[in-house]
Amino acid sequence: MTKTIDLHIHTTASDGTVSPAAVVRCAKELGLSAVAITDHDTVSGCAEAAAAGQELGLEVVPGVELSSRYGKTIHILGYFVRTNSPALTRVLSGVVAERDARNRKMAALMAADGIPIDYDQMCSRFGTSIGRPHFGEVLVELGRAESVQDAFDRYIEKGQPYYLPRRMISIERSVEVIREAGGVPVLAHPFQYKLEEPALRQLIEHCMDHGLLGLECRYSLYDEEQSQALLKLAREYGLVPTGGSDFHGSNKPHIAIGTGTGSLAVPAAWLEGLRAVATSTKKRS
Template identity: 40%
Template sequence: MIDLHSHTTASDGSLSPGELVSLAKELGITHLAVTDHDTVAGLPEAMREAERLGITLIPGIEIEIAYAKGAFHLLGLGIYDYHHTMELLIDQAQAERTRRNLRIVKRMNAAGIPGDYGSIQAQTQGTVIGRPHFAQYLVQKGWAKTVQDAFDRFLGQGKPLFEPRQGIDLAAGIQAIHMAGGKAIIAHPLSLHLNWSPLKRSLQEWKELGLDGIEAYHSRMSSRDSGKVLRIARELGLLVSGGSDFHTPDDPLRRLGFTSLENKRVPPELAAPFMVPML
């Protein structure tokens, strides 16, 4: 089993990097990519634990790209040379994330919900704070019943606390990933909110910028949609990745090692393009 998309407490996951790798070992996963949002802070711990347990750890990251229509997330898979090559990009992404978070706090207070940014920071173990942490805060303070309820009523697009985020330029994101030795892969492409023909045209344009591939298998995609993305990828000569987008064991729809709404396993052959080059 493999999984090429997962998160830890370094961003918005509930397990520490070591705990995530331990869970992967328990589940029989042999190849795991850790892809936290806008940070590589969890990679050293994950790699140490993976080496101890005999798991192949593929270092990664997930970056939000500037995009008007939907959510454009770019995975960097196999960024084995991430030290000193991605610092500027990460600093830019985290600075924009902080600006957005402060705007959310202002919206919170304007809506009569007490709290400050320090209160949000206090509840997270990681370096990256995002909307899931605000959702957890709303649940803790009794403003929402569950994290999903917090998104549905407060934090989702068009809701009272929603704030758009200015992402990173696509070309800059691709360049940083390539400098780290990795492959630039579009994550969960349905979040781009493009129909199939416009998606194919856009992928062709982005490939000319250096895009390497697309995540054809994802826990929130049906097998039918995965098949359509896979066909487009083959037609354009793009690499294919797949992963659960795991955040917590409490989410039955994002099970580590599984993908698609039908809970199928991630095809194991997808890991090969993102392995460390053999000398």
């Protein structure tokens, strides 16, 4: 049996429900040969995962997934980033500050309408990575919504009274800062943006102009035909293929580490390709 890996995993450091150490333990038990931790807009789970990996003898690749602005929201994965890079740290703390300001405004809007939301209390309860799902949870507890989904539908989804848009970093900056941190920028789940092929190619080419080096070709939601189409694009553009589940724990209960929705299998050889690109990038940077 060929060894497999999972290069797209979220933990409690962002919106996953499994801790970085537990993710690594689970991957080891499943027989994977490596994982990458790719939390949204943070690298704060990487150290714990790396320590667990060292203890268990499982390679853990430091990574990140940056929400980026390009008309719509596009996700850029970064692999082998130096997690203490000053440039990356600056960008990530900007994201935290922006999200915090947005959350405070949302809470203030609700409070002004008589919904007793205490944002400081939310901070001490949920930590630094608060997003709309946490607001949903609180709205349910306050008896204002039936479920988190209902809270989204009536309060915090785009178009609803307490929705505020996020100001994201530009896609150019995302790609560039990953390079500045010595990492390999990869376009995540390319079919999730619902772009026709010419527009998808335009996106890839635009990112490549700024330093994109890889394309996520295997993903939980993609069948073999879609994966082959992406591999063809990757070859054509000279991009390194990557793959992963996008595991989020019970926030996406249908997706498992390693196997995704059942048939995902990312060959361990792809990590060697990624590593080779990372090594030559670091030499140049």
